[in-house]
Amino acid sequence: MPVQPIKFYQSGSFVVGNRLLDPDQRSVQADPNRTNSLNSGHRACQGCGEALGARYALDAAMRATNNQLIAVNATGCLEVFSTPYPETSWQIPWLHSLFGNAPAVSTGVAAALKAKGRTDVRVVGQGGDGGTVDIGFACLSGMFERNDDVLYICYDNEAYMNTGVQRSGSTPPAATTMTTQAVGPEPGNRFGQGKNVPLIAMAHEIPYVATATVADLRDLEYKVRRAMEFRGARYLHVFVPCPLGWGTASCDTIRIARLAVHTGLFPVFEAEHGEVVDVTRIPRQVPVAEYLRPQRRYRHLFGASPRPDVVARIQQIADRNIRRFGLLAAEPAPTAQEAP
């Protein structure tokens, strides 16, 4: 169990804080003195999962590093909504560079710190899925391959949101974006394309790779803390719903992320040195339609001319994930060999 289990049943065992727990067992977000790395007044949309995920991750990283942290940011919503010159929401040392080079800039910062002998100061690189999976990918792979001492965090909202919702290598099949319209026999994004960067990161055999979502704060905080226990290249892939790009209600951000996990569409796991060491089990598998239906980007699969065949293909993806990662509570955890 990655997250310390709460040993007794009590009101709201899975909530953010809990007055019945000792303060050191509570989440970072429950702490009235948390860093609030990303402060109020930022211009993210109502209910933005990325803004929430970034504060979760960086506040946890601040606590894990004793506030000795520098963050490097790729262009994307996270940068644009937080820092319109000369204002910023960041309450931590923070550097912006370009859309495609955040991993390389992070490497540079880490190298500079090393040269200065400041091994106490740690580096986080971060960006959206476009900046990570697509344009920044060569820099990222290089950072992994050199095993540079950086935790890179990708906030995956499954498209280029900042420029108006274009497809990325992380956009899921059948989803509509401005560049994958609901037309033709295979409406929306194509099946069989895109890439799974957590698995690619594992193939680099870096010390630590993990996935997380904004629906499980304690798990996310644990993974940041755990990542900071390693030196070398580490990768955290955080699933962050985007109400604007996905066409979901702003209040549904957490619920949608929870459904992505409970359907099996977004496997939550962690891996050390290329091997899966733990997965988050699904208490009860939810059919993918429950996840897809509330999202306008999948509207063409339902309604007047529904596409149950497409929904069935998405269900197959979920079922495969469940098999592959051993996500169901009853199934045994995958052994090192079987793991993806």
Next chain:
Amino acid sequence: MELPFAITLDVGSSLANHTGSWRTERPVYVNRLAPCNQACPAGEDIQGWLYDAEDGGYRAAWERIMADNPFPAIMGRICYRPCQTACNRGTLDEAVGINSVERFLGDEAIRSGWTVPVDAEPTGRRVLVVGAGPAGLSTAYHLTRLGHQVTVRDAGDKPGGMMRYGIPKYRLPREVLDAEVGRILDLGVRLELGQRVDDVLAARDEGGFDAVFLAVGAQIGHRAYIPAGDSARILDAVSLLRDVADGEPPQLGRRVVVYGGGNTAMDAARSAKRLGATDAVVVYRRTQDRMPAHPSELAEALAEGVVVRWLSTISQADSGTVLVEKMRLDETGFPQPTGEFEELQADTVVLALGQDVDSSLLAAAPGVAVDAGRVTVGTDLMTGAPGIFAGGDMVPADRTVTTAVGHGRLAARHIDAWLRGVRYQPAPVLPLATFEALHTHYYADAPRTVRPRLDDARRTTGFEEIVGGLDEETALFEARRCLSCGNCFECDNCYGMCPDNAVIKLGPGNRYAFDYDYCKGCGICVAECPCGAIVMEPEET
């Protein structure tokens, strides 16, 4: 400040950007009425005292019960727990064992000698309470805490009413009853025993009382005509139980037939077993689903070997036998005779066909109405005679200790207001915290704890208490199963999950506030509040 090369402006904070102006709806913290609280006839704040108990605040929890109900240890034994039937957790796994936590708190208070203060200044007003059952004692307790001087007058030798002379001690040990009644008397209530009141107005005027509360109960066993031979032995259940309570149980013989289907019938049959009857047969004219006895009472009786003859009436009683006629239910669910008879062995027949009210003490009071044997009262529990209030079994309502206690609480507030020449205004009722208002995803599965029970063999040999109490650990576990329906329990979900840091944490016990300068109105806090304590409201424009 000197700016670096190519920089023309200082770094500013985004706090300058008041994103609250984007909002079209605003989140607002609310309290809703927990279903347990709604269901409690005694008006307890159950959700509130479970919250106190959850972190080990047993004394605070007990005091919160005592604000409404002076009998936590009694309640924890004999209340029929409508709260648990209503509990939202029942939809999730199993209802919270509210009653067993209440008992733990009540027993803890007795063990530790906890008391409550009378904080009110003496008012100098005097109130007469007639009847020292739960309704009368509860009224006396609350009136005393409000500063009035109360005299309780009862015809019996000991206080408690049906709690002493009806409910057998295997369900309510007398030490518990004495402890909780004694605590009320210690507040300064004057108790006059062995004094039957025959004319309420005379009693009021002779004693110079400013108001009267009547709680004489329903003490007379209802008689039904049964053709009976001279040597047939027929008792009524109320007298039987009273004699048992007095320590003078009658000889019943080996085979006892109890006629009736209520809780009194169950207690009579179970007591008969304990008095040595080998057969205790309950004869009831309808079917199990229509039986007025509480299902738990029936289950306990059956577990002790009591047998029930459903759809049966007694048509004749003779020495050693009764003739039973089989019934069938008609379309309206009413039992109809079938003409089929059967003989049962019976050394004694016990009639448990309900109890009637003796309202003769009101005969001389003008304006008092009696309907279907019960004294008519208004919502303020006042009879037609000004200043004469009534409650408990003698008025139309459920006949339970809990209802009687609730009447006492309500009557005390109305009497207090009446004495001051005003009308008591109850607080407005909050909207109900329905199961749909909760987000139960945040609660761990937790089946409920079962209280230890005497094994069946040991049960019927004596009047020892059957159901044990919970130890502290299990009581705490049980309290923590509460979902806190409709009332913030400071879980930090809103504080932690706001993408805009627009929730201010006010510290333990003080909950949260919204920072409307930055709240964009996304509604995540509403959607993720486990207990339904936040709602969205349209923004005023």
